[in-house]
Amino acid sequence: MMYPVIRRLLHKRVVLASASPRRQEILSNAGLKFEVVPSQFKETLTKASFPTPSAYAVETAKQKALEVAHRIYQKDLRAPDIVIGADTIVVIEGLILEKPVDRQDAYSMLCRLNGKEHSVFTGVAIVHCSSQDGRLHVDVSEFHEETAVTFSQLSDELLWDYVDSGEPMDKAGGYGIQALGSVLVEQVRGDVLNVVGFPLNHFCRKMAELHGPPRPAHRPQAQRDSAPTTDTSESLSDVAPGGAGSHRARSDEGRGHGRAQGGAQGRGHPGSRDADCDLPPFPTGLLELIDGFKASKALFTACKLKVFDLLDDEGPLRAVDVASKLDISECGAGRLLDVCVALGLLDKTDRGYRNTELAGLHLLSRGEHSLHSLALHCDDHAWPHVAGLDRALRPGAAAACSQPASGAEAGAACPDCSQSPDTKLWFSGATHGLARLTARQVATAFDLSRFSSACDLGGCLGALAPELARAHPGLRVTVFDLPEAAEHVACLRSTGRRTEQVRFVPGDFLKDRLPEADLYIACGLLRGRPDDGALLSRIAGSCPPGGGLLLVELALHEDAREARPGLRRALHCLLHPRGPERGLSHHRRLLERLGFADVRVAHTSDVLDVVLATRAAP
Numbered sequence: 056m057m058y059p060v061i062r063r064l065l066h067k068r069v070v071l072a073s074a075s076p077r078r079q080e081i082l083s084n085a086g087l088k089f090e091v092v093p094s095q096f097k098e099t100l101t102k103a104s105f106p107t108p109s110a111y112a113v114e115t116a117k118q119k120a121l122e123v124a125h126r127i128y129q130k131d132l133r134a135p136d137i138v139i140g141a142d143t144i145v146v147i148e149g150l151i152l153e154k155p156v157d158r159q160d161a162y163s164m165l166c167r168l169n170g171k172e173h174s175v176f177t178g179v180a181i182v183h184c185s186s187q188d189g190r191l192h193v194d195v196s197e198f199h200e201e202t203a204v205t206f207s208q209l210s211d212e213l214l215w216d217y218v219d220s221g222e223p224m225d226k227a228g229g230y231g232i233q234a235l236g237s238v239l240v241e242q243v244r245g246d247v248l249n250v251v252g253f254p255l256n257h258f259c260r261k262m263a264e265l266h267g268p269p270r271p272a273h274r275p276q277a278q279r280d281s282a283p284t285t286d287t288s289e290s291l292s293d294v295a296p297g298g299a300g301s302h303r304a305r306s307d308e309g310r311g312h313g314r315a316q317g318g319a320q321g322r323g324h325p326g327s328r329d330a331d332c333d334l335p336p337f338p339t340g341l342l343e344l345i346d347g348f349k350a351s352k353a354l355f356t357a358c359k360l361k362v363f364d365l366l367d368d369e370g371p372l373r374a375v376d377v378a379s380k381l382d383i384s385e386c387g388a389g390r391l392l393d394v395c396v397a398l399g400l401l402d403k404t405d406r407g408y409r410n411t412e413l414a415g416l417h418l419l420s421r422g423e424h425s426l427h428s429l430a431l432h433c434d435d436h437a438w439p440h441v442a443g444l445d446r447a448l449r450p451g452a453a454a455a456c457s458q459p460a461s462g463a464e465a466g467a468a469c470p471d472c473s474q475s476p477d478t479k480l481w482f483s484g485a486t487h488g489l490a491r492l493t494a495r496q497v498a499t500a501f502d503l504s505r506f507s508s509a510c511d512l513g514g515c516l517g518a519l520a521p522e523l524a525r526a527h528p529g530l531r532v533t534v535f536d537l538p539e540a541a542e543h544v545a546c547l548r549s550t551g552r553r554t555e556q557v558r559f560v561p562g563d564f565l566k567d568r569l570p571e572a573d574l575y576i577a578c579g580l581l582r583g584r585p586d587d588g589a590l591l592s593r594i595a596g597s598c599p600p601g602g603g604l605l606l607v608e609l610a611l612h613e614d615a616r617e618a619r620p621g622l623r624r625a626l627h628c629l630l631h632p633r634g635p636e637r638g639l640s641h642h643r644r645l646l647e648r649l650g651f652a653d654v655r656v657a658h659t660s661d662v663l664d665v666v667l668a669t670r671a672a673p
């Protein structure tokens with residue numbers, strides 16, 4: 056069972072700004088998918104300046120979360136959707152106790168708590184982030200939860216024994232109720248998870264309030280910020296009778312940050328029912344899925360018309376000007392531009408439409424991180440493929456692709472595979488922006504310091520080599536690709552990137568002798584290639600014992616429970632009904648058969664998986 060509101064967050068980039076293993080465990084157990092980025096905020100706020108201890112905890116939680124949100128934004132130039140911060144304090148007789156600084160301090164704290172009741176407060180900050188005008192925009196929601204804990208009367212000896220266990224040191228008030236510290240506790244009133252560091256129940260209610268569809272007008276909204284109430288299941292339900300209008304209202308509240316970055320944001324929960332009118336939960340997420348193809352097509356069309364280029368050059372522009380400059384109808388232009396606004400790709404101002412930061416970064420036809428060609432590729436190749444999906448799934452259409460690959464026409468190696476959108480994608484140049492966006496993650500996915508030379512087969516469109524050189528200053532990188540690919544590497548030279556470590560060697564990795572190296576890199580070369588074993592065996596033949604092979608592939612991830620990677624892989628397989636299913640286990644088996652050992656995997660992003668294998672001694 057998963058809280059509906061947690062399910063709604065599965066497609067958002069959620070970050071927990073905490074190093075606390077307890078908080079991580081509580082949120083993981085609830086099914087939330089999140090990244091952990093511990094906060095570097097120094098907990099030095101002046102306690103006396105806060106009207107209440109809880110206000111101090113809430114402010115500390117907020118500062119923790121904001122520090123992480125700003126750090127991520129500075130690093131990625133992309134706002135995460137949600138950053139969660141928390142701070143737990145113990146309060147006895149008005150005195151705030153945080154983590155003990157040493158054993159004596161821990162003992163003193165425990166003595167204060169001995170035989171008495173105290174309060175544990177956890178302040179929580181939920182920071183919704185978006186990027187506006189090139190700056191991070193935050194919308195902070197906060198709350199606190201209080202739990203009363205009573206200690207038994209305990210002997211000095213027991214308290215010292217407990218201090219000597221080491222448990223108190225990283226915990227507010229010097230005890231951990233979830234472990235050995237439970238022997239100290241006689242009574243708890245309230246949410247015990249709040250004591251352990253995170254008030255999950257209150258968090259879910261708060262999130263339901265923030266992310267749930269508006270409740271029907273005839274049922275007044277319950278007061279949510281009070282202590283835990285008994286209507287938990289009701290308040291967490293997805294129920295929102297109404298129709299499409301209810302979703303619209305949610306977007307209008309300004310909670311649409313990251314609209315263009317995720318997929319369905321919630322799914323109907325068949326288990327919960329509105330007791331009053333016996334309607335099923337309103338399937339907001341499902342309707343978003345049903346409409347998803349229209350959103351994609353609008354984005355593709357705007358890219359094809361170069362709307363974003365035009366607005367970058369001349370914006371802000373009104374619909375009438377966009378229409379005349381692109382030679383489309385005024386009414387059509389207005390509608391397309393408004394859809395782009397709703398998708399978070401354009402802003403509508405008094406002076407006309409202009410690109411959002413997301414569109415400016417990724418949807419112009421030029422630019423280092425442009426995904427424009429990827430969008431065009433999806434429109435031209437993946438779209439017709441998806442449109443014919445029902446035919447491809449019919450019996451008889453599922454025979455495994457068995458034609459051998461030949462020569463350097465990698466994308467056209469097999470007629471069936473050549474029709475597969477993702478295979479073409481790697482070879483069409485459409486992934487240039489994607490390759491650039493992911494190159495750093497790939498280059499740093501593993502410690503490669505034991506290698507002195509690397510050979511990037513196929514060159515990965517010139518994107519990976521400079522990142523490898525940057526991340527591993529001792530590594531010489533050879534890009535081995537067809538002569539016509541030399542321009543990719545040459546153009547890096549003109550951009551002044553670190554290139555003294557990088558050289559280009561022309562050749563066909565399917566036919567020619569591979570340049571010597573102790574690390575071979577095959578980026579996007581295997582997927583859709585029926586003879587992937589033959590290519591890997593060529594590499595194995597050149598790789599010295601102790602040498603490595605770095606494989607980078609789309610959607611190898613086999614764990615369908617992982618929301619985004621799982622979905623990506625499932626969609627990939629669906630689009631390749633005639634291709635063999637090749638996930639991590641296939642590659643692992645193949646590599647081991649070819650004499651590679653210690654096969655390790657890094658899931659670098661939602662998009663790529665990186666595998667590092669070491670050539671065993673013969």
Ligand SMILES: Cc1cn([C@H]2C[C@H](O)[C@@H](COP(=O)(O)OP(=O)(O)OP(=O)(O)O)O2)c(=O)[nH]c1=O
Nearest residue numbers: 073074075142143226227230231232250251252
């Ligand atoms: C009272 C009590 C606290 N604690 C923990 C919860 C918190 O992790 C910790 C209080 O310290 P915090 O400063 O709230 O959190 P933290 O330093 O562990 O992590 P971060 O600042 O990165 O978010 O005490 C228990 O684990 N059990 C308990 O019974």
